Amino acid sequence: MLTWSYHKRLSRDIERWTGKGWLLPEGRAAILDELRQQRRGSRLPAIIGILGAVLLATGAMTFMSANWQEMSKLTRLIILFSAMWAAFGAAVWLQRTAHDYLLEAMLLLGAGMFGVNIMLIAQIYHIDGHYPDALFLWTVGALVVALALESRAALALAFVLMTIWTGAEMMSFDVRLHWPFVPVWVVGAAVIFRMKWRAGLHLATLSLGFWGAVTMLQLANRFNWTDGQTLALMALLTLPFFMLGLIRDAGKGWLMGFEPALMRYAMLGLLTASFLMQTDLRGSVRLDAVLFSLMLAVAALSAYGALSAYRSGALKEMDMAVLLGFAAWLILFHYVPRGLVLWVHAPIYMGFAIWLMAFAQYWAFSVLLPMALTAFGAEVLYIYAETMGSLLDTSLFFLVGGVLLIVLAFGLEKLRRALSAPRSGGEGAS
Amino acid sequence: MISRLFSGPYALRAFIVAVLLSAALGWTVWDQVQIIRHGTEIVLKTRPVDPRSLFRGHYARLNYDISRIARTKISSGGKLKRRARVFVRLKPGEDGFWQVTEVSSARLTPAEGSVILNATVRSVSRKQVWLRYGIERYFAPKQKALGLEKKFRDRKIEVGVIVRVAKYGAAAISGLQLEGKKVYDEPLF
Numbered sequence: 001m002l003t004w005s006y007h008k009r010l011s012r013d014i015e016r017w018t019g020k021g022w023l024l025p026e027g028r029a030a031i032l033d034e035l036r037q038q039r040r041g042s043r044l045p046a047i048i049g050i051l052g053a054v055l056l057a058t059g060a061m062t063f064m065s066a067n068w069q070e071m072s073k074l075t076r077l078i079i080l081f082s083a084m085w086a087a088f089g090a091a092v093w094l095q096r097t098a099h100d101y102l103l104e105a106m107l108l109l110g111a112g113m114f115g116v117n118i119m120l121i122a123q124i125y126h127i128d129g130h131y132p133d134a135l136f137l138w139t140v141g142a143l144v145v146a147l148a149l150e151s152r153a154a155l156a157l158a159f160v161l162m163t164i165w166t167g168a169e170m171m172s173f174d175v176r177l178h179w180p181f182v183p184v185w186v187v188g189a190a191v192i193f194r195m196k197w198r199a200g201l202h203l204a205t206l207s208l209g210f211w212g213a214v215t216m217l218q219l220a221n222r223f224n225w226t227d228g229q230t231l232a233l234m235a236l237l238t239l240p241f242f243m244l245g246l247i248r249d250a251g252k253g254w255l256m257g258f259e260p261a262l263m264r265y266a267m268l269g270l271l272t273a274s275f276l277m278q279t280d281l282r283g284s285v286r287l288d289a290v291l292f293s294l295m296l297a298v299a300a301l302s303a304y305g306a307l308s309a310y311r312s313g314a315l316k317e318m319d320m321a322v323l324l325g326f327a328a329w330l331i332l333f334h335y336v337p338r339g340l341v342l343w344v345h346a347p348i349y350m351g352f353a354i355w356l357m358a359f360a361q362y363w364a365f366s367v368l369l370p371m372a373l374t375a376f377g378a379e380v381l382y383i384y385a386e387t388m389g390s391l392l393d394t395s396l397f398f399l400v401g402g403v404l405l406i407v408l409a410f411g412l413e414k415l416r417r418a419l420s421a422p423r424s425g426g427e428g429a430s
Numbered sequence: 431m432i433s434r435l436f437s438g439p440y441a442l443r444a445f446i447v448a449v450l451l452s453a454a455l456g457w458t459v460w461d462q463v464q465i466i467r468h469g470t471e472i473v474l475k476t477r478p479v480d481p482r483s484l485f486r487g488h489y490a491r492l493n494y495d496i497s498r499i500a501r502t503k504i505s506s507g508g509k510l511k512r513r514a515r516v517f518v519r520l521k522p523g524e525d526g527f528w529q530v531t532e533v534s535s536a537r538l539t540p541a542e543g544s545v546i547l548n549a550t551v552r553s554v555s556r557k558q559v560w561l562r563y564g565i566e567r568y569f570a571p572k573q574k575a576l577g578l579e580k581k582f583r584d585r586k587i588e589v590g591v592i593v594r595v596a597k598y599g600a601a602a603i604s605g606l607q608l609e610g611k612k613v614y615d616e617p618l619f
Binding site: 073130 | 436440441443444445446447448449450451452454455458459462489512513540550560564565566567600602603614617619
């Protein structure tokens with residue numbers, strides 16, 4: 001099946017090849033036509049069907065909520081159970097008659113009706129329990145549907161539900177370390193691998209990232225870490241995932257081609273967190289023993305990952321030195337005198353962004369390039385705001401800022417064009 | 431059954447999935463029906479807070495007198511944390527509403543003339559503990575929920591919630607009482 005990004009890239013390349021005369025207009029038309037057919041033929045009915053299933057489940061919920069007096073409890077229960085059974089029955093019929101495009105929609109409807117039934121049975125019997133428990137039960141139900149009937153839509157629902165479940169436990173009920181999420185997530189990830197569903201790994205990564213970020217915030221609250229310290233730990237934690245993506249990419253491993261995306265998520269987290277940590281107005285505050293040990297352990301894990309990546313040929317000595325140097329900086333940052341934080345952090349951060357541009361270019365990880373350019377540009381603007389904002393009045397600030405943005409955009413585009421100039425080597429990212 | 435869940439024919443797998451999900455839901459229904467059918471009946475005095483529910487119709491949020499308890503009534507495990515499980519002994523009061531006589535973090539021994547309710551600590555202050563019993567919402571059609579809410583707010587009449595308590599401490603709402611008279615009996619089905 002074609003991905004949207006591949007389709008876009010191929011369409012662009014076809015235009016370029018036609019322009020250079022490598023592809024005849026007839027060939028161009030035939031290829032574009034086939035691309036359109038494949039996209040239209042494979043996805044649209046399924047997507048519309050899934051949207052229909054979402055509407056049906058929502059409609060069932062509001063219908064039952066709105067029809068209290070008209071129905072007895074028994075009638076309501078019979079309707080609720082029948083609707084769920086009907087969805088699974090329809091799925092079996094669709095599977096037998098090879099109407100696969102609607103199969104996912106019916107399985108999603110079945111899993112959705114399970115959740116609707118949980119809520120409406122609670123309503124029928126006036127149950128006011130701990131509501132994340134209902135989300136957990138719904139997650140388990142969606143996972144059972146996904147595992148037994150190989151449904152991607154139900155699996156996607158399970159990841160959304162488990163994320164809301166853990167978020168509710170941690171944010172609404174103040175659970176600091178919500179460990180039960182981990183085994184549930186592992187089961188979900190195992191189902192993704194069983195189904196060989198690479199796109200599902202995006203959901204799994206986002207779900208785990210959300211859990212990790214909220215857990216960090218909860219720990220920060222418990223141990224009185226500053227925002228800068230918490231962000232530095234978050235930034236550091238992304239490094240082992242970046243290394244994992246590198247190693248597997250070099251070894252063509254079991255991540256089913258998800259490695260570049262994993263690296264992209266990890267680098268996005270690293271650049272964002274390490275950028276934000278300098279904005280902590282309290283500046284550098286020395287690390288306590290728990291945080292120092294934790295950061296050291298993560299740095300050691302990153303070093304091990306970097307070494308493995310180096311041995312597998314995915315990193316050069318220079319790359320390894322920069323990555324580990326930046327990891328060390330995330331720890332040392334907290335020992336720099338407060339007034340010097342910006343002046344030490346800014347060149348290191350910008351230097352790291354420049355290295356990332358070179359790294360992206362050398363290894364043909366084109367998706368990392370705009371990320372590095374954005375990080376560099378953001379840091380320039382941050383320095384400008386920090387140093388000039390206090391000296392000029394507001395209107396001048398915005399005028400100069402506007403001119404600077406335009407100049408920066410021009411400069412960055414020139415740089416991007418220079419770096420994106422055709423070179424030998426394959427595309428590393430998907 | 432488990433191995434068939436992964437490797438059997440598609441129709442059989444779908445059937446097993448539907449049975450498993452129905453069993454999970456059916457167990458909840460069965461549990462509630464058993465409590466309402468065989469539980470000990472008690473009446474709790476209540477006050478209301480906003481009715482609101484986006485997806486589940488309208489409800490009146492019930493704030494029982496037994497939801498807020500003085501710390502002096504806590505017989506053991508004085509250091510109660512949020513979300514901790516506690517056991518609450520209730521006995522009938524002179525006004526007909528059941529009152530808290532004892533709260534403990536350790537399991538209480540059943541005694542004649544009393545019931546033991548399971549509860550979770552919602553919040554703790556220096557003098558009081560707020561508990562929840564899982565029966566704090568009364569779902570009703572919009573007009574009925576709003577009417578109840580108005581009566582509660584006016585405080586012109588005394589409202590009681592009839593609750594059934596299972597031997598293992600779970601509770602379920604089985605009816606409503608206005609000024610000492612049962613005005614609504616929850617049907618089992």
